[in-house]
Amino acid sequence: MARLGIDFGTTNTVAVIHDRGVFSVVLHRADTGAGTVVQDVFPSAILIDRLSGEQWFGLEADRLFGQRGPGPHHVFLPSLKRHLWGYAEGHSIASGHEARARGCEAAAALEQFDIARLLTGFLQSLADSIRASGMIDPAEPLETVITWPANANGAQRYITRKCFREAGFDVRSTLNEPTASAIELADCITAGRGVRKDDREPSAVAVFDLGGGTFDASVVWIEGDEFEVLASGGIEDLGGDDFDRTLLDMFLERFKLSDEALSPLTRHALLRQARSQKETIAGGVVRSLFLNPLDFGLDCSPVSIPVDAYFERIIPMLKPAIATLRKVILSAAAREPRVRTGPELTVYLVGGSAKLPLVARMVSDAFPNCRVILTDKPFTSVAMGAAICATDRVTYRDVFARHFGLLRLKDNGQSEVFDIIFPAGTPIPRRGESPLERCAWYHPRHNIGHLRYLECTSVGVNGLPDGNVRHWSDVFFPYDPVLPMDHRVSAEDVVPTDRFADMPACEVYRCDSDGVITVELRRPTRNDSRVHEIYRD
Ligand SMILES: Nc1ncnc2c1ncn2[C@@H]1O[C@H](COP(=O)(O)OP(=O)(O)OP(=O)(O)O)[C@@H](O)[C@H]1O
Ligand SMILES: [Mg+2]
Incomplete structure (x- = not known):
């Protein structure tokens, strides 16, 4: 099949x-x-x-x-x-x-x-x-x-x-995409060397995946047919689209034209041109990038931009990606001491944007002792790894790349704290394993539970989410046992009260093998419960 x-x-x-x-x-x-x-x-x-x-x-x-x-x-x-x-x-x-x-x-x-x-x-x-x-x-x-x-x-x-x-x-x-690439690389190395998977030394691969829209980094520990993600991170809005836009901005600066002066159609066409100019750099012979505005109905003189000047503009955009990779490698090393930034660590560059020569150069400079491999399958590595998984030839385990939790009130409602339910790095269950479960008890300080879920990459000194904060859905339910669980309530109905403080509510969080989270809200005094899928409804 x-x-x-x-x-x-x-x-x-x-x-x-x-x-x-x-x-x-x-x-x-x-x-x-x-x-x-x-x-x-x-x-x-x-x-x-x-x-x-x-x-x-x-x-x-x-x-x-x-x-x-x-x-x-x-x-x-x-x-x-x-x-x-x-x-x-x-x-x-x-x-x-x-x-x-x-x-x-x-x-x-x-x-x-x-x-x-x-x-x-x-x-x-x-x-x-x-x-x-x-x-x-x-x-x-x-x-x-x-x-x-x-x-x-x-x-x-x-x-x-x-x-x-x-x-x-x-x-x-x-x-996860980088895990798939690590699986593709490991499969490729094993096949190329004729090594049996069981004979292969355990090793780590740090995947640096820079595509069209996102940057992803993961460190994957490989032992035989087992792939375990030790740490993951990324930048959700960094990729080739941004490099195209930067080159277009540089062209427009030279034309002394503002972005707003362009019709959407012209802008799209110019972006396409910027993209194809950018893609010529990988050949290694192009020294400058060229645009003739007359081809796009713009009354300006043709310009060329040196590749080095273009790279100067991209370097600050790539630095956070390198820093993210470094952070991910450090987190992986904290979980698995055998991960070290030396020749035994392979850094695998995938994604179409990794074809920009600047990327390999910056990664090699940042990790001079590691083995940096630029993939020969920039576009197909991830799908290939996923197909290998589809054959059930390997097993793998991913981790949460971000902290998941909710904001709670403390000090009698005077301030807030971020209650982390699944910290970044928590292993996600494998397919077929039972869901990960965490239980939290809460003594109500209001008439209504207002659970504000979010994810973030770090927590500030004040205990509040910091860095890449993404709000999920808000869930409401009445603490008042007289009201049924599905009683319609909203933020406007919430009032502080200690009436229900001695009727703690229980929240049971479950995360399935795809990393999808649900919460079961239980009111033990009434012996009822309700399950929510936590996403924007
Ligand atoms: N020769 C090249 N040099 C530089 N960039 C290139 C080259 N070829 C393709 N790209 C860029 O690679 C990007 C597409 O890569 P890829 O197909 O890996 O991304 P994606 O998987 O669709 O995106 P993502 O993984 O971010 O969701 C585009 O921005 C494209 O311009
Ligand atoms: Mg991709």
Whole structure:
């Protein structure tokens, strides 16, 4: 039976199929006026006609946009995954303000669209394309292992898994993108050297995954067929899209043009040009990046920007990624003393943006004693690792990349404290293992429980969340045993009282093997309970 590994990336979605011992990257096709295009990546893009409601996905969307550009009613969303950040704050595409701040006018125009519905539509189109490739029997279920950024927040994980299922994929399990790459590397080394997995020395791989929209770092400990993530971290808004924007900004500075002066269509076209100029650097011969504004209807003289000047602008953007990798390696070493920054530690560079020569240079300079390997599969490594997992050849365990918890009141409601339920680094259960469980008792200081969930990467000296804070859903329920658990209450109904202080409520948190968290709220005095999936509802 065929099984799939799928990497839903910011720029590219890649599917690898395993059938009768052979791993193959799925090829996608689209017919253009000038012939058929076949490629091994399915662009993570959507084109929408706001008047007719018609939508095109993946290769079709990319091709149509490339050929015609959007008409006056068209919106092109090239990096769908980036909009999942906003999911924890609501169902729709990131708010107009936030979207504009990130320079995505398309998203600003799309506030009315439901991100989950768009994602499901995109994934259905991906499923159709996989079936149309002829690489899988049409009647077979799409048994799939999916991946997500190590740094993905819980709501992103929840919505991604849900949309894959609704699109018709049979999601067998999930894993973090860098873990998948470590598995692909280990499999490749083992196969290349003809080493049996059991004979391989235990070792650590630090994965540095710089793609189109996110940066992920993980240290994975490998012992035979067992892969254990020791530590993970990342930057959710650093990737090739940002490097494209930086180059466009540099061109615009030279043209003395402001971003606002461009129409969305021209801006998109210029961004595409910036991206293809950026991608030429990897060849090693290009010394300057060129743009002729006349090709885009702009009345300015052509400019060229030296690659070195471009790199100067990117270096400060890459420094936090290097610092994150260092921090992740330190956390891994604290858990497993055999992890040391020496020749025994391999740093594996994956993701399309790792092709920028500056990346390998900066990583090698930062970790001079480690073995730095630049992948030969920048786009397919993650999906390949996921496909290897889909065959059940390996076992793996991930960890929480961030602290998960809730804000509680202390000092009789005078101040707040962040109560960490699952600290960063907590191992997530393996598939088939029972959920991780934590129980918390709480003596009410109000009539209503208002549980404010969030995730963050660090905690400040004041005990409050600090760094990369992501709010999850708020959950309300009455402490008053007279009222049923599902009695509708809201923030306005909350009043301080000690009436229920001697009727402690119990919160039981469970985390499944995909890192999806639920809370069961129990009121022992009334012997009732209610279960919530913790995500924005
Ligand atoms: N030769 C190259 N030099 C520099 N960057 C490149 C090159 N080729 C591709 N890229 C960049 O790689 C990025 C896409 O990489 P990749 O497919 O790994 O990302 P993704 O998996 O879709 O995104 P993410 O992992 O962040 O969700 C794009 O920004 C693209 O411009
Ligand atoms: Mg990726």
